[in-house]
Amino acid sequence: MKRFKDKVIVITGGASGIGKSAVNKFLNDGATVVIWDVNKEQGQSTLAEARNNGSIVDFMKVNTTNPEEVEQATSATIEKFGKIDVLINNAGITRDATIKKITYSEWQQVIDVNLTGVFNCTRSIIPRMIDKSYGRIINTSSVVGLYGNFGQVNYAATKSGVIGMTKTLAKELGKHNITVNAVAPGFIATEMVKTIPEKVINLMIDKTPLKRLGTPEDVANTYAFLASDEAAFISGAVISVDGAVTI
Numbered sequence: 322m323k324r325f326k327d328k329v330i331v332i333t334g335g336a337s338g339i340g341k342s343a344v345n346k347f348l349n350d351g352a353t354v355v356i357w358d359v360n361k362e363q364g365q366s367t368l369a370e371a372r373n374n375g376s377i378v379d380f381m382k383v384n385t386t387n388p389e390e391v392e393q394a395t396s397a398t399i400e401k402f403g404k405i406d407v408l409i410n411n412a413g414i415t416r417d418a419t420i421k422k423i424t425y426s427e428w429q430q431v432i433d434v435n436l437t438g439v440f441n442c443t444r445s446i447i448p449r450m451i452d453k454s455y456g457r458i459i460n461t462s463s464v465v466g467l468y469g470n471f472g473q474v475n476y477a478a479t480k481s482g483v484i485g486m487t488k489t490l491a492k493e494l495g496k497h498n499i500t501v502n503a504v505a506p507g508f509i510a511t512e513m514v515k516t517i518p519e520k521v522i523n524l525m526i527d528k529t530p531l532k533r534l535g536t537p538e539d540v541a542n543t544y545a546f547l548a549s550d551e552a553a554f555i556s557g558a559v560i561s562v563d564g565a566v567t568i
């Protein structure tokens with residue numbers, strides 16, 4: 322099904338994990354995809370793999386924490402592909418530590434990527450979406466943003482913050498036919514989760530009614546739904562993709 326034929330989709334953090342899965346999902350559905358990621362090596366390898374299926378896909382090295390780099394990437398994407406229909410603010414990092422041990426740098430790095438990065442990309446692309454009276458913005462929150470998590474004060478603050486941004490932007494941008502939604506994944510089997518001790522992972526699986534970790538595809542499928550015409554009247558929503566771990 323080529324439901325995203327003629328759509329140009331920017332995916333931040335598209336070089337690996339959930340973002341990479343989303344790149345392939347959208348390409349299979351006919352989209353033109355532009356990966357914005359700080360990791361050039363990983364980005365080039367994702368690009369090479371994705372190009373194998375003959376779709377239009379590009380990689381731009383962008384650190385989303387840097388507003389000038391983001392602005393350049395927006396201009397370069399528009400110049401090359403003419404528009405940006407969908408922005409998926411997927412890039413994110415963890416620097417886990419309890420409040421007793423966390424350093425200021427660990428706090429700030431996570432705020433910069435997970436919150437300011439989302440702000441930079443959204444602010445840069447919005448005028449282009451308003452010009453076209455069309456847009457879909459999908460932000461990546463987390464179950465941790467909804468319920469908190471031991472040892473993740475920085476991460477939880479950013480993922481709750483993303484929900485606040487999502488609801489505010491849904492209110493501000495609805496009149497321009499731009500929807501803004503968030504996805505709140507549970508524990509998904511990517512590099513990010515490899516930093517969590519096995520004991521904790523097993524505990525999470527045990528607590529999850531569906532008795533498994535999520536896959537990157539589980540989240541990518543939800544991004545694709547929210548970007549599709551079927552989701553045209555959904556805005557300001559936070560969709561959990563967590564195997565019911567939080568109920």
Ligand code: NAI
Nearest residue numbers: 334337338339358359360384385412413463508509511513
């Ligand atoms: P990942 O670590 O596999 O991929 C993250 C990507 O973001 C990497 O390619 C990295 O290079 C890129 N990135 C990091 N900082 C960047 C920056 N400043 N500018 C541009 N790109 C940058 O992580 P994963 O697991 O795929 O996570 C994707 C999103 O999903 C993140 O926002 C994460 O917080 C969120 N999430 C992940 C969960 C999980 O269990 N894996 C659970 C809930 C949310």
